[in-house]
Amino acid sequence: MLFNSYIFWVFFAVVFALYRVLPHRKQNLMLLAASYLFYGYWDWRFLFVMLYSTVIDYYAAIAIGRSESKQRRKLILTVSICVQLGLLAVFKYYAFFSTEVVAVLARFGVPVSLPTLNLLLPVGISFYTFQTMSYTIDVYRGQFKPSKSFTEFALFVSFFPHLVAGPLVRATKLLPQISNPRVRRPEDFREGLYLVMTGLFKKVVIGDNLAAIANSIFNTPANELSGLECLVGVYAFAFQIYGDFSGYSSIAQGVARWLNIDLSINFRMPYLATSPSDFWNRWHISLSTWFRDYVYVPLARRGGGRATKGRLYSTQVIVMLLSGLWHGAAWTFVLWGLYHGLLLAGYRFYTETKQRILRKWKGADAANATAANATGEGATLAGRLVAMFLMFHLVCLGWLLFRAESATQAWSMLSRMFTDFRVTSFGVSCLALVVFYAAPLMIYEFWLDRRDDLLELTRVRWTARGLAYTYCVLMLWFFPPPVSNVFIYFQF
Amino acid sequence: MSSSTSSFRNELKVVALVLVALAACELVVRLREQSLSLDVRHIRQIPDISERLAQGGDDQQQHLLRVLFIGNSMTRYGVEPEIVEREMAAQGVAPLRIERVFPDASALPDWYYAFKRYFDAPARAPDVLVVCFAANDLQDSQPVHSWRLAQYYTNLGDVPEVFREDIRDFDSRAEFLLSDASAAFANRTRVRERALDLVIPDYRETAQQINRTQKSQTGERLARTQPTYRRLARLGQLAESRGVRVILVAMPERVDYELDPQLHMAAEAAGMTLLDSRAGHGLNHDSYVDEMHLGADGARIYSHFLARQLAPKLQGIFDVKRQSIMATGK
Numbered sequence: 001m002l003f004n005s006y007i008f009w010v011f012f013a014v015v016f017a018l019y020r021v022l023p024h025r026k027q028n029l030m031l032l033a034a035s036y037l038f039y040g041y042w043d044w045r046f047l048f049v050m051l052y053s054t055v056i057d058y059y060a061a062i063a064i065g066r067s068e069s070k071q072r073r074k075l076i077l078t079v080s081i082c083v084q085l086g087l088l089a090v091f092k093y094y095a096f097f098s099t100e101v102v103a104v105l106a107r108f109g110v111p112v113s114l115p116t117l118n119l120l121l122p123v124g125i126s127f128y129t130f131q132t133m134s135y136t137i138d139v140y141r142g143q144f145k146p147s148k149s150f151t152e153f154a155l156f157v158s159f160f161p162h163l164v165a166g167p168l169v170r171a172t173k174l175l176p177q178i179s180n181p182r183v184r185r186p187e188d189f190r191e192g193l194y195l196v197m198t199g200l201f202k203k204v205v206i207g208d209n210l211a212a213i214a215n216s217i218f219n220t221p222a223n224e225l226s227g228l229e230c231l232v233g234v235y236a237f238a239f240q241i242y243g244d245f246s247g248y249s250s251i252a253q254g255v256a257r258w259l260n261i262d263l264s265i266n267f268r269m270p271y272l273a274t275s276p277s278d279f280w281n282r283w284h285i286s287l288s289t290w291f292r293d294y295v296y297v298p299l300a301r302r303g304g305g306r307a308t309k310g311r312l313y314s315t316q317v318i319v320m321l322l323s324g325l326w327h328g329a330a331w332t333f334v335l336w337g338l339y340h341g342l343l344l345a346g347y348r349f350y351t352e353t354k355q356r357i358l359r360k361w362k363g364a365d366a367a368n369a370t371a372a373n374a375t376g377e378g379a380t381l382a383g384r385l386v387a388m389f390l391m392f393h394l395v396c397l398g399w400l401l402f403r404a405e406s407a408t409q410a411w412s413m414l415s416r417m418f419t420d421f422r423v424t425s426f427g428v429s430c431l432a433l434v435v436f437y438a439a440p441l442m443i444y445e446f447w448l449d450r451r452d453d454l455l456e457l458t459r460v461r462w463t464a465r466g467l468a469y470t471y472c473v474l475m476l477w478f479f480p481p482p483v484s485n486v487f488i489y490f491q492f
Numbered sequence: 493m494s495s496s497t498s499s500f501r502n503e504l505k506v507v508a509l510v511l512v513a514l515a516a517c518e519l520v521v522r523l524r525e526q527s528l529s530l531d532v533r534h535i536r537q538i539p540d541i542s543e544r545l546a547q548g549g550d551d552q553q554q555h556l557l558r559v560l561f562i563g564n565s566m567t568r569y570g571v572e573p574e575i576v577e578r579e580m581a582a583q584g585v586a587p588l589r590i591e592r593v594f595p596d597a598s599a600l601p602d603w604y605y606a607f608k609r610y611f612d613a614p615a616r617a618p619d620v621l622v623v624c625f626a627a628n629d630l631q632d633s634q635p636v637h638s639w640r641l642a643q644y645y646t647n648l649g650d651v652p653e654v655f656r657e658d659i660r661d662f663d664s665r666a667e668f669l670l671s672d673a674s675a676a677f678a679n680r681t682r683v684r685e686r687a688l689d690l691v692i693p694d695y696r697e698t699a700q701q702i703n704r705t706q707k708s709q710t711g712e713r714l715a716r717t718q719p720t721y722r723r724l725a726r727l728g729q730l731a732e733s734r735g736v737r738v739i740l741v742a743m744p745e746r747v748d749y750e751l752d753p754q755l756h757m758a759a760e761a762a763g764m765t766l767l768d769s770r771a772g773h774g775l776n777h778d779s780y781v782d783e784m785h786l787g788a789d790g791a792r793i794y795s796h797f798l799a800r801q802l803a804p805k806l807q808g809i810f811d812v813k814r815q816s817i818m819a820t821g822k
Binding site: 470 | 509698
């Protein structure tokens with residue numbers, strides 16, 4: 001059941017109607033049933049995997065909460081994490097790693113035959129396993145008390161708006177909203193409408209329409225493309241994945257908002273980022289913070305004491321490698337993660353070195369001014385625009401690795417950009433289409449960024465908002481994508 | 493008034509503004525629908541075509557052979573009715589009344605319902621229905637364009653059959669109903685094409701290139717599935733109930749395509765004649781304006797060729813019709 005399908009909206013209308021008439025406890029039961037129906041609509045067999053994951057962590061957290069022994073708590077947590085990662089390993093990574101192991105061993109003259117599993121990847125498995133893991137870790141750390149109600153915990157795991165593609169919401173944020181009676185706030189309808197409207201616009205108008213261009217270019221052999229066409233293919237994919245994923249997150253937030261539940265913000269105008277660290281503070285924020293809190297910080301602080309610079313850099317690269325692997329079991333994703341890891345570490349090294357030199361030669365004030373520039377606070381508009389332009393292209397280079405079928409294809413396309421930059425009518429036309437679909441959103445986001453308020457449109461006069469929504473609806477109505485696409489992040 | 497009520501009312505005004513804009517678009521599309529494309533104009537003329545087939549009363553009709561060509565833009569650009577008629581006359585097949593129905597990018601789902609809606613009546617049914625197809629146009633795997641069926645080729649009575657046989661998923665059914673209610677929704681892809689044609693340089697060529705890539709991927713997927721022809725069998729039954737003979741004509745393309753071997757059996761089972769006219773003697777690379785459409789010279793050559801191929805079949809049908817008239821004494 002996709003958010004951009006009619007069946008979802010019929011489903012949601014029924015859920016919403018029931019939600020409005022039921023008392024709190026029955027609301028939770030109904031939402032749980034609806035969430036399982038929503039998930040089972042893809043394939044009812046997936047339900048057992050999710051239920052298994054839920055049951056394990058529900059009891060694991062209770063056992064951790066009850067145990068006085070640190071060692072025992074650690075053991076239970078380890079078992080719980082192993083079960084969750086085991087699910088991912090079996091369903092998501094087994095085929096990839098078994099193929100690679102067989103290939104490597106064969107290269108050393110050791111013929112091995114590993115059994116093939118041919119398992120269907122349960123939709124959204126990476127999201128709910130990560131979410132339940134964060135819950136048990138939080139309980140282990142004593143940051144959260146284990147839930148006593150299985151219904152509430154199961155709803156926390158399966159809550160349908162964010163179940164299959166995030167945002168990843170921590171138990172500390174979502175479980176209290178499930179446990180306590182929800183309050184209808186005056187702004188819920190307005191903000192929910194805004195989030196759903198912009199989400200559908202991003203997903204259908206931008207994501208799906210640009211998917212046709214990106215697919216067409218990436219499915220053409222690189223030697224048949226000009227450099228401009230390769231570049232436009234990458235641009236198209238950059239906006240496709242942004243429209244697709246941030247659109248999904250936005251609809252998820254909007255739908256949850258109509259149910260008086262707040263989900264985490266997942267995107268904050270990422271293509272207006274001025275540096276690699278700024279980009280990761282704006283892109284898939286819920287995953288970035290997950291990796292920061294549950295992987296980066298523990299790894300950087302391992303062994304206690306202050307982490308060395310070398311360790312911080314290497315940890316950053318390792319975390320981004322894992323993040324790449326989280327996105328999919330393929331070398332292109334690993335390379336994408338490695339690329340971003342190196343970009344982050346390199347940028348950190350650059351800013352720290354620059355500050356050190358400035359501090360040495362020009363004093364602390366100049367160094368602080370440079371630090372402010374690095375975060376974009378003190379930069380001029382022109383400086384920010386240049387930084388955005390550069391950062392956008394660095395991100396696009398990553399998208400080339402991410403979207404390509406293989407590293408060879410990515411390299412071939414990159415080579416074409418530098419060796420055969422012919423201006424073809426197809427390239428110009430596709431570029432014009434990218435601008436036609438994506439430019440209004442970018443202009444709007446630039447305005448939002450200047451106002452420093454993601455919900456600014458909900459605070460302007462209703463006529464202005466009405467005109468903006470009319471544009472969105474007319475684009476949705478009259479510019480349907482050639483082929484309706486599923487959300488890219490479902491596969492993760 | 494509480495802030496909650498005021499906030500909600502403001503949002504209702506926002507929604508109302510959007511609805512008014514949509515209503516205005518609906519009105520404009522309804523008023524200007526025929527200027528959207530030649531294709532819409534042609535589709536809106538199908539009732540007239542059907543009317544022309546019915547003209548002349550029973551007496552006149554019984555002494556001529558009424559032939560309806562149904563296909564897509566390949567038929568529009570590839571079959572010249574005057575040439576076919578002249579060539580037929582030269583072959584001794586006359587008098588004929590030839591009409592053509594050729595909605596763009598259509599295939600059997602559209603043709604089945606177009607025939608059913610406009611020609612499935614005693615006076616309007618042709619004697620011969622010539623279905624001009626290419627590649628997998630006749631296979632059940634052909635996408636069903638719910639908006640076109642809803643707006644142009646079906647009426648309320650067809651809905652049970654459409655939902656039972658051709659549109660089975662919820663979303664397509666919802667699109668069908670929306671398209672039935674709204675001309676703007678049904679024509680949204682046409683509006684998109686017109687708008688993008690205005691603002692994007694070389695849009696048509698680009699769209700065709702993108703379509704080709706998508707089609708080749710879809711084609712690869714379809715090639716892995718076993719083709720079926722249930723819809724073709726339904727057309728056979730429908731035609732038979734009206735005494736209409738069906739001839740399937742495989743049209744030429746610049747690059748030759750494979751004809752599914754099972755199609756011969758399916759056509760035979762449905763009581764249809766399959767004519768393999770892909771070769772189109774005399775056609776060469778330059779006869780085409782693109783990968784599938786014939787130019788003026790190509791159309792002339794092909795129309796002569798097709799008429800010569802069709803003539804013996806039509807002569808046979810004509811003879812049967814004459815014998816039947818003599819037997820019934822009319």
